[in-house]
Amino acid sequence: MNAHDPAPVRSTEQAQTAEDALVREFVVRNPHYYAQVFARIRRASGAIWPFNFAAALLGPVWAAARGITLLFWLTFFLETLAVVQIGVGAARNLGVTEQARAERVSKQAQVRAQQAEAAEAAGQDNAAGLKSSAAALEKAADSARMQAEAAKAKAPLVIGSGLVTLLLARLLAGFVANRMLERRFALWRSKSTLQRGLNLPLAICAFTFCIAAYGLSAYRFASSTPAVWLTAAPSNREWQATLSSALDSLMAAVSHLGDGFFGGITAAISLVLDGLAYGLTGMPWPVTMAIILVLAWQLAGPRIAIFSAAALAYLAVLGFWEKSLETVALLGTSAILCLSTGIPLGIWCGRRPRVYVSVRPVLDFMQTMPAFVYLIPVIALFGIGKPPGVIATLIFGTPPVVRLTALGLQGVPPAIREAAQAYGATRWFLLTRVDLPLAMPSIMAGINQTILMCLSMVVIASLIGAKGLGEDVLNALQYAAVGQGLLAGFAILLCAMIIDRIVQGRVE
Numbered sequence: 001m002n003a004h005d006p007a008p009v010r011s012t013e014q015a016q017t018a019e020d021a022l023v024r025e026f027v028v029r030n031p032h033y034y035a036q037v038f039a040r041i042r043r044a045s046g047a048i049w050p051f052n053f054a055a056a057l058l059g060p061v062w063a064a065a066r067g068i069t070l071l072f073w074l075t076f077f078l079e080t081l082a083v084v085q086i087g088v089g090a091a092r093n094l095g096v097t098e099q100a101r102a103e104r105v106s107k108q109a110q111v112r113a114q115q116a117e118a119a120e121a122a123g124q125d126n127a128a129g130l131k132s133s134a135a136a137l138e139k140a141a142d143s144a145r146m147q148a149e150a151a152k153a154k155a156p157l158v159i160g161s162g163l164v165t166l167l168l169a170r171l172l173a174g175f176v177a178n179r180m181l182e183r184r185f186a187l188w189r190s191k192s193t194l195q196r197g198l199n200l201p202l203a204i205c206a207f208t209f210c211i212a213a214y215g216l217s218a219y220r221f222a223s224s225t226p227a228v229w230l231t232a233a234p235s236n237r238e239w240q241a242t243l244s245s246a247l248d249s250l251m252a253a254v255s256h257l258g259d260g261f262f263g264g265i266t267a268a269i270s271l272v273l274d275g276l277a278y279g280l281t282g283m284p285w286p287v288t289m290a291i292i293l294v295l296a297w298q299l300a301g302p303r304i305a306i307f308s309a310a311a312l313a314y315l316a317v318l319g320f321w322e323k324s325l326e327t328v329a330l331l332g333t334s335a336i337l338c339l340s341t342g343i344p345l346g347i348w349c350g351r352r353p354r355v356y357v358s359v360r361p362v363l364d365f366m367q368t369m370p371a372f373v374y375l376i377p378v379i380a381l382f383g384i385g386k387p388p389g390v391i392a393t394l395i396f397g398t399p400p401v402v403r404l405t406a407l408g409l410q411g412v413p414p415a416i417r418e419a420a421q422a423y424g425a426t427r428w429f430l431l432t433r434v435d436l437p438l439a440m441p442s443i444m445a446g447i448n449q450t451i452l453m454c455l456s457m458v459v460i461a462s463l464i465g466a467k468g469l470g471e472d473v474l475n476a477l478q479y480a481a482v483g484q485g486l487l488a489g490f491a492i493l494l495c496a497m498i499i500d501r502i503v504q505g506r507v508e
Helices: 007-027 031-043 053-058 060-066 069-091 096-121 127-153 155-190 200-222 237-257 259-282 285-300 302-317 321-351 353-368 371-382 386-410 414-422 427-456 458-464 469-479 482-504
Strands: none
Touching: 007 031, 007 155, 031 155, 053 060, 053 155, 060 069, 060 155, 060 200, 069 155, 069 200, 096 127, 237 259, 237 371, 259 321, 259 371, 259 386, 285 302, 285 482, 302 321, 302 482, 321 353, 321 386, 321 427, 321 458, 321 469, 321 482, 353 386, 371 386, 371 458, 386 427, 386 458, 414 427, 427 458, 427 482, 458 469, 469 482
């Protein structure tokens, strides 16, 4: 091909024309400017920051109109801070607290001086002490007045810092607007459902929101006596008391009606837990230690066996052996229940997306609810002791294995499943020989997380009567026994590491 052939030039021009047409369709307003800016950004070898005067002038309103959420919130928070600073400085209310304190102390000094005069006139012995106290109070009032005057003198500085913050917010909007809009344009090319052009209704809403937020924030911080409705959220203690009483009655009724059911669950958990604890603590300690070391050697290799031996020696020598076995029994029961419930549920969710969509809010609730909150209904329904601790741990530790099992099954390549089905694989064969082996890394990660989360509940479960190492940590917290608490916490850590390494097995 001739080097002077105009065909490549025409091809480049056509590509540029098509690009400009897309930019025009995306930005709607001022397309020529944005076509040039986007081209500069794409051609630049490094990062460039072309200034957008419209974004600098309008700030968060421009960002809202263009659908750039991150820029909106950045500029909004900076401008709110700037408006508050300017309002506080302009209102001349700096030092109001110190001035009020000075007036209060000055009044106390006057009262004390009058008491001193009366005592001196009556010839009482405490007159000198009252005079000294009045002088000290007056000195404290003078100090407070000086602090108030110093704070008032900073008003121009506060206003200046607010103006600087406002300028920084607008400069930030001007310099980053084009790059953010260009990234949004690139995303719009692959996802045409994104907003394009100027969203004027949203811009009007953003303008109204900003004006209201700026005004209320400035009034709240600049006014010496802001309105009560702005400083205190509306509350109704009677509603709280009524709802609390209703919930108390509901829990009492549920506990009474399901007494046999909840008692059966508690008895079943106690049977498993007591049997496991008796088997671990009743067996001679050298036998138990040897079994653990052999399992560690077989499943995880000699290095983990050596580490396990050192950890077990720590537990035995420092007197944590029996309580460690009780903790392992509690953890083992909880983990068995979590895994026997979570893995089948995760498999079901991984193969039924609709089921996972309905289960996911429940998992979110179970994971985000603070662990201490679980103890309240558990105590109400199951009482105190080890079984309620196992139930609270079950609620807290099940979600990770469900999520990661479903994630692992969803990540199995469809081509492999289709190939197995083409060769006549049954559903059971497909699950056990294809899906589960390929999803095993994710499932093992879920098992690991569940075990560790169950162990993290050991200390919390000790609050409702669960024994073990958590009891030592709880006692150390109550009596500020730092050394004992650290030793018991390190024992829990070693138990977690031994169990985790043995369960994870040998890393090839």
